Amino acid sequence: MELLKQRILRDGKYPSEGVLKVDSFINHQLDAQLIMSIGIEFARRFAYARATKILTIEASGIAPAVMTGYCMGVPVVFAKKAKPCTMDNPIESKVHSFTKNTDYSIMVNSEFLKPGDRVLCIDDFLAHGSAANALIDIIEQSGATLVGMGFVIEKAFQAGGKILRDKGIHVESLARIEELNKDHIKFCD
Numbered sequence: 056m057e058l059l060k061q062r063i064l065r066d067g068k069y070p071s072e073g074v075l076k077v078d079s080f081i082n083h084q085l086d087a088q089l090i091m092s093i094g095i096e097f098a099r100r101f102a103y104a105r106a107t108k109i110l111t112i113e114a115s116g117i118a119p120a121v122m123t124g125y126c127m128g129v130p131v132v133f134a135k136k137a138k139p140c141t142m143d144n145p146i147e148s149k150v151h152s153f154t155k156n157t158d159y160s161i162m163v164n165s166e167f168l169k170p171g172d173r174v175l176c177i178d179d180f181l182a183h184g185s186a187a188n189a190l191i192d193i194i195e196q197s198g199a200t201l202v203g204m205g206f207v208i209e210k211a212f213q214a215g216g217k218i219l220r221d222k223g224i225h226v227e228s229l230a231r232i233e234e235l236n237k238d239h240i241k242f243c244d
């Protein structure tokens with residue numbers, strides 16, 4: 056997605072080897088018009104999939120997931136990182152964060168993912184694929200069907216994209232990064 060790539064080139068920061076900071080337009084301050092364009096693009100690429108639900112993880116996945124859900128006319132569920140006392144029947148999985156070197160749990164109330172659901176996952180970044188695999192695990196536990204996974208930014212030099220595509224999952228990434236270091240960024244195409 057050219058608009059997104061141009062924005063990453065203009066406003067993205069590369070604070071250390073392999074890390075991209077996009078918090079002036081995606082991760083902290085949000086450019087709502089850009090994120091709406093992202094939602095429109097995901098809705099176009101997954102129009103065929105007949106999704107009944109979008110699934111993401113709080114917090115950074117919510118904005119692109121909501122815009123996608125708005126465009127597709129389906130509800131958006133976000134996996135929570137802490138269990139609220141009001142959640143009766145959580146479906147849980149574990150994520151390993153390579154950036155923070157910690158493990159954390161994510162959970163979804165089983166009320167919001169049912170065996171009949173066709174689920175499209177949307178997230179901000181795909182890196183090693185741990186967050187994506189936890190979402191897949193939650194969908195499997197719920198009995199719902201995964202119909203695709205969309206990522207705003209894929210760091211293609213890390214293993215996540217290959218792992219997901221090797222499983223036969225339809226993965227769409229709007230900006231795929233081939234190389235990233237302190238003063239250089241290169242996109243795959």
Ligand code: 5GP
Nearest residue numbers: 073074075180181182183184185186187215
């Ligand atoms: P994975 O589980 O695929 O290794 O990493 C995905 C999650 O880690 C994303 O949801 C995102 O929050 C975070 N992440 C991974 N790499 C980056 C990065 O380069 N920049 C930012 N801002 N977040 C990242």
